[in-house]
Amino acid sequence: MFDEMYSEDAQIRQHYLQVNSWLRTMSSTVISQKNYEAESHFKRIGITFSVKDDDMSERIIPFDLIPRILTNYEWSKIEKGVIQRSKALNAFLYDIYNNGEIFKAGIIPEENILKKDSYDQSMINFSPPNKIYSPIVGVDLIRTGKDDFYVLEDNCRTPSGVSYMLENREIMMKMFPDLFHSNRVLRVDDYPTRLLQTLMSLAPKKCESSVPTVVLLTPGHLNSAYYEHTFLSDQMGIEMVEAQDLFVENDFLYMKTVDGPKKIDVVYRRIDDDYLDPLAYNPNSVIGVPGITHVYKTGGVNICSAPGAGIADDKAVYIYVPEMIKFYLGETPILDNVQTWRCERDDDLKYVLENIDELVIKEVDGSGGHGMLIGPKSTKQEIEDFSSKLKLHPEGYIAQPTLDLSSSPTLIDNEISGRRVDLRPFCLLGEKVQLCPGGLTRVALGKGSYIVNSSQGGGVKDTWVLAD
8 A cells, every 4th residue: 555654665655744744733632622623613614414325414524634745846746647537528528419520430339338328319419618518627546556547437517625725724724724824835716716717618609798697506404515516606796696696588598686687697507417407307306497508509608517517427428538638639548547447348347247346336326435345345145146236237337456545644532543544636728728726525434444435434634636
């Protein structure tokens, strides 16, 4: 396992020296006090996550005080790789809904895409402004060595977690201002400004204002990411709206205000495709806006992310992203995929079933650490049950090797202990393409655990990118 703080000969890596000195000055009493302060801060502002097995249960996400630190050199590779990947994914989305060149080239079988539920037939022959389907892309990365970063999955539909990234930084700066005076940490607090600029640069063709009106569309307070919706709308200085706040008239979208209707140009939507418009998708949806897709298709409003962008999140599509980069950009992929077996292929299925106790099996449409099997950590019965699922529905699963995620110093019961981490940077694509220098680091708090998802017992920590 690669340790991010200690080198192979147990020496502290240069960029962790100051944080190590700081940790040595902290007594267990101070650590307990600061942990309490952080928990109280999250509780006060309402940062919670939903527990998957109990829809009514909300918990405060565990926060670790020790930052995860990346040098400017390390970040440079991540930044270039994530931007490259995000561009290719948007080019892929435009292509599959318009030209189908990647099918004609024989790189991806057409039926692998067109048969997916997440492929939106109504988006065929339509292009959003600037051909940007997904203006916010979250790429989940793992690290296995000094220069070895791998992409675990892509999130193009509505990547969440950026509020954790921002709040993690805020609480660290409040509690330990001296740390930031002695370390040249690049800022992340301008992300909301970057996001708003990105959304405004994607105004629809019928927008006549030099300052487009942007709103955030939320499904409401019962949504598990509702805190993030309120946080981002507040930080961007835009209105957060629900379906009842909007209406369609004369091929435009309006928001109800005390001063009368106000025309909306860009909708940053946090509602799934199926519930977006009861006239175009699920007719039973009560959280969607009737007629919004017609306004979208006729250039009266832009919806970010575009309907149908979720096809790029499919884990069966993920395996083709390196080929997409070569095909659309003419470049060599900077970040590698994790080796992946598609269980719908007979040879792959045979290999997976024979080696299932050594592999990680995932649902192609799964998320949040659910619907998966970690072979080395599973019981004989769990493996047998999952083998039966694979035989019944092989097309619903992929398999990957069990990679040892890098370890980051973490406070466990006031003692420093290594725990596995991943990283989700957020790429913004509009008039320009940019990556906020940081991201959401999730940490597997259980000893020996590989699962970093909050709903599965994971926590979060601040992510530092040091200036050059």
